[in-house]
Structures are given as C-alpha cells and as structure tokens.
Amino acid sequence: MADRLELQGRHGKSRVRVSRVWRRPAAAGGHVIVEWNVAVSVVSDCLPSYTSDDNSAIVATDSIKNTVYVKAKECTEIVSMEEFAVILGRHFTSLYPQVSEATVTIAERPWERVVVDGKPHSHGFKLGVEKHVTEVIVKKSGNLLINSGIQGYSLLKTTQSGFEKFVRDRYTLLPDTRERIVATEVTAWWRYPFEHVSQIPSKSFCFTQRYQDVKKVLADTFFGPPDVGVYSPSVQNTLYLMAKEVLNRFPDIASVQLRMPNLHFIPVNLGNKENPGLVKFADDVYLPTDEPHGTIEATVSRPKSKL
Numbered sequence: 388m389a390d391r392l393e394l395q396g397r398h399g400k401s402r403v404r405v406s407r408v409w410r411r412p413a414a415a416g417g418h419v420i421v422e423w424n425v426a427v428s429v430v431s432d433c434l435p436s437y438t439s440d441d442n443s444a445i446v447a448t449d450s451i452k453n454t455v456y457v458k459a460k461e462c463t464e465i466v467s468m469e470e471f472a473v474i475l476g477r478h479f480t481s482l483y484p485q486v487s488e489a490t491v492t493i494a495e496r497p498w499e500r501v502v503v504d505g506k507p508h509s510h511g512f513k514l515g516v517e518k519h520v521t522e523v524i525v526k527k528s529g530n531l532l533i534n535s536g537i538q539g540y541s542l543l544k545t546t547q548s549g550f551e552k553f554v555r556d557r558y559t560l561l562p563d564t565r566e567r568i569v570a571t572e573v574t575a576w577w578r579y580p581f582e583h584v585s586q587i588p589s590k591s592f593c594f595t596q597r598y599q600d601v602k603k604v605l606a607d608t609f610f611g612p613p614d615v616g617v618y619s620p621s622v623q624n625t626l627y628l629m630a631k632e633v634l635n636r637f638p639d640i641a642s643v644q645l646r647m648p649n650l651h652f653i654p655v656n657l658g659n660k661e662n663p664g665l666v667k668f669a670d671d672v673y674l675p676t677d678e679p680h681g682t683i684e685a686t687v688s689r690p691k692s693k694l
C-alpha cells in the first residue's frame with residue numbers, strides 16, 4: 388500500500404536577510420543600497436530523504452542560504468530584485484540535476500535616498516513605508532514567471548468619495564453618502580510577460596523603474612488631479628480604474644491584482660438626553676478604525692487573444 392503513496396515536496400530557506408551596497412562616486416549618483424528579505428524554495432528530486440535516512444540528494448537549506456550571499460557578492464553591477472531572483476532561480480535549477488524548479492520571493496526594505504538642502508545625498512538613506520516585492524518561479528527549462536508587487540501602500544483622501552444606492556434591506560443601517568473619507572492600504576501584484584530567461588531584456592528594461600512607475604499610476608488614479616481630485620463612487624470602482632490605468636499605461640503588464648481594504652473613518656456624533664449635541668458631526672471629527680474593515684479585491688487582465 389505504501390508503494391502507492393505520492394509525495395510532492397519542496398524545501399528551501401526563508402527570511403534570508405541580505406543587504407548589498409554598490410559604491411558609486413557621488414558624481415555618478417552616489418552609493419546604492421538594497422536590503423532584501425529572500426525566500427528560496429526548490430522542487431527537488433530527493434524522495435529517499437523523506438522515505439529513508441538517505442540525504443544524498445539534498446541541497447542543504449544552509450547551502451541555499453549561503454548561495455544568497457555568494458550571488459549578492461557576485462553582483463558587481465546594480466541589479467533589481469527581479470533580476471537577482473532570476474539569477475538565484477537559474478543557479479539552483481541549472482547547477483543541481485535534481486532541482487527542477489525554484490521559487491524565489493524577495494521583499495525589499497524601502498531605504499530611500501535622503502535629500503539634504505535640496506540635494507540627493509550620496510550615501511544617506513531613510514526608511515520609507517511601502518514595500519516592493521517579487522516572486523519569481525524558474526524551471527530547469529529556463530521557463531519562468533515574474534510577478535512583482537507593492538505592499539503596505541497607504542492612501543487616503545478627505546473628500547471626493549461617496550457610497551450610495553447599494554442594497555437597502557432590513558439589515559442596512561449605513562446611510563447613503565456623497566461625502567466621506569476613503570482610506571486604504573493597497574496590496575498590488577502584477578505579472579510581467581516574460582516566459583523564458585532569454586526574453587528578459589538586458590538593460591533597456593528596468594524592473595525597479597517600472598515599480599516606481601506603477602506606484603505613481605496607482606496613486607495618481609486614486610487621487611485625481613491635485614486641485615479638484617476625482618469623485619469615487621465606491622472602492623470597487625476606484626480599484627478598477629487604478630488597475631485599468633496600469634494596464635493601459637504598461638502594455639507589457641499582463642494582469643494586475645489589487646487588494647484594497649476599506650479602512651473606515653466613522654463620523655463621530657456624541658450626545659445623550661441631557662447633553663444632546665455634545666459633538667455633532669459636520670464632516671470634521673471621525674473615529675478611524677481598521678477593525679473591522681471592508682475587503683475589496685479584484686484581478687484585472689487583458690482579454691485572452693482569440694487567435
């Protein structure tokens with residue numbers, strides 16, 4: 388009976404923290420630093436290690452961790468997280484016959500160059516908030532998938548948002564409104580079209596720049612023009628317009644997934660019989676809360692070609 392069992396295993400190392408500095412002269416833009424939290428997971432033919440005491444096919448997770456530092460050292464030119472993930476994935480799937488696939492996930496700690504007296508500092512950085520993330524899957528054949536994203540991107544606007552004409556029944560208390568605060572913490576994932584290592588453009592395409600561009604398109608669409616903004620009839624509609632704009636602007640992004648919790652700012656009205664209008668809400672005092680919060684998410688893709 389045991390012969391008929393099937394096993395699909397994978398192993399790797401998570402939370403491998405590595406930082407890499409590239410020391411360019413100030414005239415060439417100054418130092419560049421990245422701090423990455425790397426996870427590597429390989430699909431590896433090492434069945435006997437599960438079913439017996441034979442570890443002979445195991446690439447130790449300790450060696451996997453060491454490799455992250457070796458490859459960081461070898462990157463003498465600045466690389467994006469996506470490129471570094473591909474380098475690692477290629478390494479494990481090409482060096483070891485038993486490794487058929489590698490998944491590399493990286494989250495970047497957002498060190499941002501400081502500006503002093505209006506000038507970008509050559510070697511000074513401060514920590515930002517939202518994070519660039521990537522997940523790259525590489526197969527032995529060289530086929531791959533590159534997804535990148537942003538996490539913890541908190542956006543808020545104090546007006547130009549409403550929510551009305553939704554289902555109204557015996558469970559409904561929420562009044563219609565055309566005036567509310569809308570706040571969210573965007574998580575976005577998008578997929579690049581490269582399907583094989585050979586398709587990754589060498590230098591003409593920069594994943595890091597594309598991340599910055601997507602981030603800007605998401606925010607610009609959320610906020611609208613600086614003076615008047617743009618009215619949002621629901622988080623759902625704003626989410627859709629944000630994803631659509633990313634697809635419009637970047638033909639090489641195949642799909643976008645957005646998760647946008649609705650972090651409520653509840654109007655404050657305080658009073659009792661003796662003291663009725665202690666605080667009467669006039670679009671000014673709110674109770675901010677994220678528990679509970681609305682959860683709104685969607686994946687928006689281009690229609691599949693009919694060819």
Ligand SMILES: O=c1[nH]c(=O)c2[nH]c(=O)[nH]c2[nH]1
Nearest residue numbers: 550561620621622623649681
């Ligand atoms: O933009 C919104 N979408 C909803 O689905 C929803 N539900 C709710 O209570 N408030 C909101 N706001």
